[in-house]
Amino acid sequence: MGKQILLEHINVPGIHTFDVYRKTGGYASVEKALKTMTPDQVTEEVKESGLRGRGGAGFPAGLKWSFLDRKSDKPRYLVCNADESEPGTFKDRYLMEKIPHLLIEGMITSSYALGARTAYIYIRGEYMYIVRILEKAIEEARAAGFLGNNILGTDYSLELYVHPGAGAYICGEETALLESLEGKRGNPRLKPPFPAIAGLYACPTVVNNVETIASVVSIINISADKYNDVGIGKSTGTKLISASGHINKPGVYEIELGLPVEEFIYSDEYCGGIWKGRTLKAVVAGGSSVPILPASLILKTAKGEPRLMTYESLADGGFVSGTMLGSGGFIVMDETACIVRNLWTYTRFYHHESCGQCSPCREGTGWMEKVLHRIEHGHGHAEDIDLLVDIAKKIEGNTICPLGDAAAWPVASAIRHFRDEFEYHVKYPEKVKNPRHFEIEPMQSSYTLAGTVNA
Amino acid sequence: MAKVTIDGIETEVPDGTTILNAARQIGGALVPPAMCYYSSLKDTGGKCRVCLVKVSQGSSKDPRPLPKLVASCRTPVADGMVVQNITSPDVLEARKGVVEFLLINHPLDCPICDQAGECDLQNLAYEHGAANTRYEEERRTFEKTDIGDKIKLHMTRCILCYRCTFVADQLTEERVHGVMNRGDASEISTYIEKAVDNEFSGNMIDVCPVGALTDKTFRFKSRVWFTNPLDAHRNCDKCCGKVVLWTKGEEVLRVSARKDQFGEVREYICNECRYDHKNMKDWQVEGPRHIDRHSVISQNHYEKIDLQKLKREIDRQLIFQKGKQLPEANESAS
C-alpha cells in the first residue's frame, strides 16, 4: 500500500476521541501554525504543496485561498463542504465518521490562514448521525483549548459550528451551499462575484471540501515539499478513492496519485479484481458526473499508455477518449451491467436534483430521463439516440452551474462509447423488457474486454 | 467608462453596465432577447439563458475569450470587450436550444391564451425557434388557480422567470407567493389558500412574459390586436397614474402599465388604477399609443408615419449591416 497520509492512524483504537488523536500527534499543525507561522505563510505552504480541491473540481486550493478579499473589513468565513452527494462518493463520510478530529484540526489551521473567526461545516442532512459525532469532537477540542477564544494563548479565536442540510445534491455546489447556509432554497448564484469576494452573507468566504481541508493538516506537519514529493506532476499528494460496484473489495482507499488504474482495480491491496469471476466492462472513475469509459480506455489511454490515477492521465484524450478524476468515486461494472439502465439511474438522479432555475437543466434533465426510460423499457426509437446526444449538447455550457454539465456528460459519453448497446435496446425491445437482460445474455459489443485495444 | 463592441458595432457605456444594456443602447437586431431580466426589478436575470452571448475578447487588458457563453443580462462590460450575438452561429444554436427547452413543457394554449399577440415566448419562438417539436413525452401539468380574485395563474404556461416573486418582494408590502418544490416540479404558488391582494400586486400581470399570470377582468374578452390602445392618465395618490387603456369603441377592456421598447414597465401602477376605473370618463386620454410596426398588435392600426423618423431608422439599419459605428439611437416605444 502506498503512503497513507490521511488514513495513517485510522485503525488505532479510539482514534475518534480527542485523547487518542492527540497522543498520535493530532493538533500539532495548529500549534505549528499559530505559534510559528503567519497566516500568509500557511497559505503559501498550501500553495506550494500543489493541493487541488478534492471535492471534484480539482481547483488548486492555495490559489483559491489567495483570492480571498483581505482588504475588506467584513468578517471572513471558512465553510467546509461536507455535502457529499455525488453518486459513487463516500470518502468524506468515512473520514468524518472515523477521524472527526482530523477535519476539525484542518478547519482550525485553515481558518487561521484565512483570518476567519467563524467557520461552518455544512454537512448533508442524511449524515445526521455524523453531525453528532462532529459536535462531540468539537466540544472535546474546545475543552482542550483548541477552539473558542485565544486558542493556545495566542490572540486567534475561532468558533466552529456544524450546519445540516436537508437533502439536495445541488447544495454541494458552493454558491448553492451558501444560499442553503443562509436558510434559503439551494439555488446557485451567478458567478462572478465569486465567494472569495462576496460569499456567505456577502462576506469574503472560502468553501473547501472535507478531504481538502483534512489534507492541510499533513501539509503543515510534514511541509509542502514532502507533500508534493508524493504524486506526479501537477497531481500531488494522496487521494481518497471511493471504490464501489462489481468488485471484490469495495470501500475507501487512500492512494498516492500516480497509481496505475490496472493495479487499483486488480490488486488485492485495493479493489481485488472483478467479483464472481467476471470481466471488466466499464468504469466511471470520478463520480457519476464524469464520462464513462469502456475497459480498454480505462486501463490504457487512446495512445496505448497505461492509465494512471492522476488528474492529468485520466483526462488524457479529453472527452473523446478520456474522463476525469473528479471526486474519486470509482464505480466498476462487469459484463452483466446494462450501460443504458445504469445511465438511466443517473439521469433520473440529475432530474430529481435539478434546482429548476435555468431552462436547459430544468427541462433538459427531465427530457433525457424520459427518453432513456423509454429506451430501457423497450419503447425506444432509432432517432432517440441522436436526440439524446443533441439534448446533452444543448445543455452543456449553457447553465448557471455545473449540474447541467454533470447531467450531460454521462449521456454523451455512454452513447459515444457504447452506442451499439443503445441500438440493441432499440432493435430488441422484447429482450430488454426484462431488467436482467444482460445477466441472462451479456451483450458482445465493440467495447471489448479488458486488455484488448478498441478497434 | 468602458468601450464594448457588439456584433461589430462599438459603443461606450458607464462602468458596471451589463452587455445587454449596452446592446440596448445601440438598439436594433443585435439586442439579445430577455425573458427573465427586468430592468426595473433588482436582481432579476441570469436564469432563462435566452440572452446568452459569446465573449470573444474579455477586455483589452486580458484578451482571452471567455470559455462559455455568458448571460448578457448579468455580465458587466469590461473595457475593450468584444461580444458576438447574432453574428455567432454558436449563440444562435444555443438560443434555439433554449427556446426548445422552454417549449417542451409549455402547453399549446395559444388559441385560448390571452397573452397571444403580446407574448415574449411567441415572439422568441418565431424569431429563434424551430418549426416542429421533437418532444413526444408527457408534459408536466398543473391545475389552473386564482392568485387573488383578479389574477389567474396557469402554471402549465409558466417558464419560471421568477419576475412575479420580485414584484411581490419589491413593490408590495408582503410576498405571499413563491416557488415551491424544485426542478421541473417547480411551482409558483401561495402553498395555502391565500389571496395575493397587496396594492401593487397587479403588476405581476404586466411583468409576466407569457400567459401564466393574466388579468381576470380581461379574460377572454378580446384578442389584443382587435383593441385600440390609448395612452391615458389620471390623478392617483398611490401611483404615477400613467396607463395604457386597451379599448374597443368606447369600452375600456383592460388597463395596464406602459411598457418601453423592450417590453418592460418603468413606472408601475396601483391595483385601483388597473381594476377599478374601466370607464373612459375616469381618464384623461392623451392619444393613441404608438405600437411598433412589427408587432401583431399594430395589425389593425393605421398611424401617421413620421417620415423623418422612418428615414433615420432605415439609415441605422443600413449602417448596421455595414458594421460601422452608429449615430445616436432613436427612441421608439412599442
Next chain:
Amino acid sequence: MAEIKFSDETLALVHRIVKRYPEGKQKSALLPVLHLAQAEFDGWLDVPVMDYVASLLNIKPIEVYEVASFYSMYNLSPVGKCLIEVCQTGPCWLRGSDDIVGHLEKRLGIKNGETTSDGMFTLKTVECLGSCGTAPMLQCGAEYYEDLTPEKIDSLLEKLKTSGERSTYMKSRV
C-alpha cells in the same frame, strides 16, 4: 386545535442554534430548526408547524414553505412511523437495490411511495446516500443499514415493529 409549541428543551436548543449565526441572520437556523420541528411533530411538517417556525425565526411563512418544499428530507404530508428510504442510484443498483425494493414491497404489502395500512411503515426510494461501498442499503431515521440481504431486512422490520417507536433523524441530539 392544540397550539403548536416546542418543548422547553427544544426551545432552548433552538436559541442555541440561532446564536451560531451573526446578529440578524437567524434565518440561517431554518434548516436545522425544521428538522427539529419535523421530529417533534409526528415526522412531517403541517402548515401550522411551519407557521410556528416562521414566527420563532421572525421570517415570513412563505419563506418557510418555499424551503420546506425544496429539500427532500422534509415531509409535507404524513408518513408512517418508520420511513424506510432505499437508495436507488447507480452504484446501489449495480449491487441489487432493485431486489431490495422488491423484497420490501412484498414483505410490507405496499408499493414504493405508499404507507402500510397500520401506519407503521412508509417505503420510499431515494437518491445516493453516500454508502456505495456497502451497497445495497437503506436509511431509517438517522441509521444506515448496509450490506443488505433479504434476511437482514426481515430482522430489521421485526425490530422496528417491536420497538414501535417513530424513526427520527434527530435521536440523541447534543
